[in-house]
Each structure stands twice: as C-alpha cells, then as structure tokens.
Amino acid sequence: MTIPTTPLTLVLAILVAPFFGALLSGIDRRITARAQGRMGPPILQPVYDTIKLFRKEPILLNWMQIVYAYLHLLFMVMAFLMLVFGKDSLMFLFVFAFSTLALVLGGMCVRSPYSRIGSQREIMLMVAYEPILILIMIGFYMVNNHSFLLSAPLSAARPMLLSLPLLFVAFLVVLAIKLHKSPFDIATSHHAHQEIVKGITIEYSGPHLAILEVAHFYEMALLFCFIVLFWASPIWIGILLASASFFLMTVVDNAFARLTKMWIFKFMWTSVLLLAMTNVILLYWASK
C-alpha cells in the first residue's frame, strides 16, 4: 500500500505540508506560553508572521544568499515528497542532509561573524546527528525485509517500533535537534533570540527569512511523518505516536536549558550512538 504519485496528490502534499507545520508551530508556541503562565499568541501566529515576512523589503548582502535559501526550501520539499511517496530512504537521507547543508552554506556566504558562528554550530549538530540517522536507516533496512523503500513499513505486518525501540528513542533526540529545541537550539532557535543563538538566519530578512520559515514548516511535517512510519499499520497509532512525540518535544523544550555544542557532540556520540548501535546489533543477532 503506497500513496499514488498523481499530480493531485503531489500538489496536495506540497500545499498541505507547510500549513500543517505552521499549525504545529502555533500549537507549540501556545503550549509553551501556557506552561509559562502566559496567554500565548493565536494558533495561526506563524502563518501571520510568514505572510508578513513575505511582504517585507528584502535586504541582501549577496545574491548567493537567495540561491541557498531557495535550495534549502527546494531540497526540503523534495525530501518531504520522497518520504510521502515512499521513495528510496538513502536518497531521502542525502537530499535531507543537502537541504541543511544549503542552509549552512547560506550562513557561510556572508561575512557576518554571527552568521559564521551559527553555521559552524549547525555543522557540529549535523556531525552529531547524521550517524544516528544512518543507523536508523540501517535498522529500517533490516526490519523491512532488506528494502530501502520508505513505503515498506506501510505494508509490514509488524510495526517497526517493536523491533527498533532504541532507535526510536535515538530518533526523538534527533527530532529535538532538528526542531531547534532546548537543550539543542544552539545554531538557531524557534523562539525570538539574540545574535548568537539566531546566528544562521541573522543576515536573512523579509521574504528570504520567510523562505527559511516555510522550509522549516516542511521540515516539521517531514519529521512527524517519519515518526508515523514507526507504527504505520494501523496508521492511527502512528499518528498518536507522532502527537505524543510532539508534546514530549514541547515539554523537553520547556524543561531544559540550552547546552554547549561540545556537550551535544559528546552526548550524541556516546549515549545516543550507543543506544542506536545496540539496537542494530541486537537486530543483527536476532536475524542470525
């Protein structure tokens, strides 16, 4: 069972995803506000913000900034579509990584020291989480009868979560990094912040900042769709799982302080990598 790749579903996926991401972002902001004893903005606030940004005057330092902002969005949409239509998971991983790389290059192509620091931090984060993603794909390959197709879990009899519990926990940590949640929000944050923490987006303004926002909405949609794959049949359990992960991320964001990049690196390459490796080794033994 896969979602058919017709022009209609393609357009639908491209149109619905950013609204879904914006809505999640709005709910997240509201929950965060309530957790802090505040009223919080309207649920549609991220939509208002993005529309406003599109109508602002663009200020650019060089035209490569535009190229990288659009590449970031383009590759993110491509990765999202590959996930929705169940294409090859390794290709998906590369496209997804290149999207983040475009963001890093966009931050690196200007001479602002804050932007450079933000980009370097994003690179550190990529170094920290990419091995985990690769291990998740290896686990994915092993449980889905040696298939790299992202549509494979939809027709599997046994949910992936039962075979990959530790990899799922590892993915939750990667999710926190990708959603810019504390304690991992060192390169950019989804909250309003000062120069260092907003580093990578600092030289973007107006419509180009909006492009990055929209790309992040796609990224959110992509990450939560990926969680659904962990329990894809029946799909409503997967959706429940994704919702639970979303609330967990909000709680984690509010409960932790921001930590340093070396701490994140050490944590990812010891605890989380160990978790992921253990799961893969156990799977290997079980298959022997």
Added chain:
Amino acid sequence: MTVVPKFNKSPWVVHFNCNSCNGCDIEFLACLTPLYDLERFGILHVGNPKHADVLVVTGSVNHRNARVLKNVYDQMPDPKVVVAMGVCASTGGIFADGYNVLGGVDKVIPVDVFVPGCPARPEAMIDGVLKGAQVLQAKHSGKTPLAEKNVLTRTPTPFAAPAVLEKGASHA
C-alpha cells in the same frame, strides 16, 4: 486571491538602548513576562534589526550613539516603525540640557509613536507598540499614519539628521 498581510498582528520588535538609565529597558522587558505577556499580540522581541518591524528606542540621543541609532534604523527592512519609549527618548527628558545630549530620538530618525513616562508604565508601552503596529499596517497599505492620528501617534518629524550626524562624527 490576494493575501492581505496582517502587519499589525505580528510586529517584531528590536529594542535599542540609546542613553537610558535602564529604567525604561527594565519596564519594557517586564512587558514580556507572564503578567503582561507581549506575545499574545504576536509581538516578538527579536535581537536583530534585519528581522524587526518596530524599533523601540529608550533614552536620549547623544553625539556618540546618534550614528549607531541611525545605523540600526537603516538595517531594518521597510515597512518599519519607530517607537520612542519614555520621556528621554521622546524629548531628552531630564538629560535634555546636558552638554552632550542632542535631545529626543526624533532628532536623528523619524519617530512614529511617542510613549511618555519616566519610566512609562508597561501598559503604556504595550499600547505604544500596538499603536506602532497600526502605523505599520497603514504604512504597508500606503496610507499616511496621520489618518490614524490620536493621543500617542504623531506624524514622523522631518529627518534632521545629516547636520547632527556630521557633528556627532566629529566628536566620535
């Protein structure tokens, strides 16, 4: 289908302390706390003029910081609004007679909203920023802010900076 952007629904604020005694700054930061909660109006306190719509200035302008203030203002993308927070930013306040003080913020950049008070109450500050957001909406739709004129809102004063700035540069 045209989407009408709600500029008045998401004014992002950048805060610049010119020469303030910190009273207004602390009051403005108090607006972000749970008691006043600026974010319920969609107001975000960003640290970067390139992301901001509203420039909130506290304190009077002197020769040293006039250039910096102008620079921050120039880095903001249009449409943009300036809110002079507190009596020092509005007129120079008790520092107006100081030998180094140029006066209110409107000596250097066009100001859209003046919020009086020493320091201004958080309620007045929130009101000022929201008035600024209305001016922002008016500026975006091409209307003059004069149309929405009321107690807190004033037309931008003519830009009188060059002479001041040259003077400032020679002192710096």
